[in-house]
Amino acid sequence: MTDVHITLSAAELRHIELALASPTRTARLTRPGLDAHEGDTLVLRDEEGTDIASLSAERVRISAAVCITPAQLGTGVAPAPEPEVIIDGTLTPRRPLGHLDQRELRVSHGFPRLPQAVLITGTVPAPGDAGWASHPGPVIVIDRGNSRHLAAAVTAVAAAERRAIVLPEPPRNAAEWAEQIVADTITVWETPLPVSPGRVLLLTGLSGSGKSTIAKLLVQRLAETDERIATLLDGDEVRQMLTAGLGFSREDRLANVRRIGWVAALVAQHGGIAVCAPIAPYEVMRTEMRDRAEQHGRFLLVHVATPLEVCEERDRKGLYAKARAGQIDQFTGISDPYQLPIDPDVTIDHTLTPDESVDRIIAALAKVDANA
Ligand SMILES: Nc1ncnc2c1ncn2[C@@H]1O[C@H](COP(=O)(O)OS(=O)(=O)O)[C@@H](OP(=O)(O)O)[C@H]1O
Numbered sequence: 001m002t003d004v005h006i007t008l009s010a011a012e013l014r015h016i017e018l019a020l021a022s023p024t025r026t027a028r029l030t031r032p033g034l035d036a037h038e039g040d041t042l043v044l045r046d047e048e049g050t051d052i053a054s055l056s057a058e059r060v061r062i063s064a065a066v067c068i069t070p071a072q073l074g075t076g077v078a079p080a081p082e083p084e085v086i087i088d089g090t091l092t093p094r095r096p097l098g099h100l101d102q103r104e105l106r107v108s109h110g111f112p113r114l115p116q117a118v119l120i121t122g123t124v125p126a127p128g129d130a131g132w133a134s135h136p137g138p139v140i141v142i143d144r145g146n147s148r149h150l151a152a153a154v155t156a157v158a159a160a161e162r163r164a165i166v167l168p169e170p171p172r173n174a175a176e177w178a179e180q181i182v183a184d185t186i187t188v189w190e191t192p193l194p195v196s197p198g199r200v201l202l203l204t205g206l207s208g209s210g211k212s213t214i215a216k217l218l219v220q221r222l223a224e225t226d227e228r229i230a231t232l233l234d235g236d237e238v239r240q241m242l243t244a245g246l247g248f249s250r251e252d253r254l255a256n257v258r259r260i261g262w263v264a265a266l267v268a269q270h271g272g273i274a275v276c277a278p279i280a281p282y283e284v285m286r287t288e289m290r291d292r293a294e295q296h297g298r299f300l301l302v303h304v305a306t307p308l309e310v311c312e313e314r315d316r317k318g319l320y321a322k323a324r325a326g327q328i329d330q331f332t333g334i335s336d337p338y339q340l341p342i343d344p345d346v347t348i349d350h351t352l353t354p355d356e357s358v359d360r361i362i363a364a365l366a367k368v369d370a371n372a
């Protein structure tokens, strides 16, 4: 029996938290190439390294979809895929989260019908600040996928010595849906959700460093995991629309990045996340963008630090070859400067996969959020 440590992605963390809240506390985890055996204990951590739960592996098998025959092995025709290892087992919570107490929290599945309940659709106001605490029945809290807000809501309910029932967010009308499933009479309390402060993320790096690739993936991931709306301001697209007509002189680049920073600050002002991916080669323009963003929210500087040789080898658009041949002037890294960021919040090494790069950025963002 060995302990195996696993870092969960945001989606996996959500799955495990819901499984912890279910009466059976069973879960399935799928990992390529994981060395796990029946009887092992898998220690599950979040991206910041906090232990969430342990999963005792009761059944371990390899996905049939990637099984290869002995005859296929070593033929050199195709590399052997890493087998997906599927682990089924029982979870034990590792951190003292009130909302994981099974007596207080159950998902809707299998929940007995109640005569009365209170449904809170936004934040849960402190019992002293609102009348919900005087209504009978348990308090239904809608889980919108943000575990911090969920934990805060359940803690507020517990502070009023009331039972919390957590339901996943319904597709349409919360009150109607919950009423059908859980209780005969529901008192609905509609309160506003907290407005999260906005964020501006600037991904800076040479042409071909991977800014757009990572930024697009980051925005997709944020759409799945963050309640704030993420807006992508990609270098190429911005130059076609927002800053059409500008060239690549120092002044034009300053104007280009200034306009991106201005739009990004507006996004932050309205509680969104702006993901910007221009080269932004000068320190002064990055500082200006930070200063403007910090009037409304927080700023994160991400240096996509792919070396020039690697960018040039990729030469996805053939621009480096043209710049070397003298057909494009003032090309960043060849005939125009790129000032290395002095104090980036995150540095992305080119050996990371785009997914791993996004993991790093999301972890840094979570730290910023936690300290905000
Ligand atoms: N002279 C010169 N130098 C650098 N880049 C050039 C140049 N001419 C055209 N391109 C293409 O324009 C994209 C960079 O535009 P940006 O708006 O990101 O640049 S900057 O921040 O204003 O410096 C850049 O796109 P990415 O490869 O996505 O970075 C290039 O494709």
Ligand SMILES: Nc1ncnc2c1ncn2[C@@H]1O[C@H](COP(=O)(O)OP(=O)(O)O)[C@@H](O)[C@H]1O
Pocket: 205, 206, 207, 208, 209, 210, 211, 212, 213, 214, 277, 314, 316, 350, 351, 352, 353, 354
């Ligand atoms: N680890 C990696 N991270 C990001 N991009 C990578 C990586 N490895 C290879 N690439 C490739 O490098 C190219 C980067 O281009 P792009 O994302 O447009 O960069 P930029 O926006 O900085 O110009 C893409 O073709 C991408 O598929």
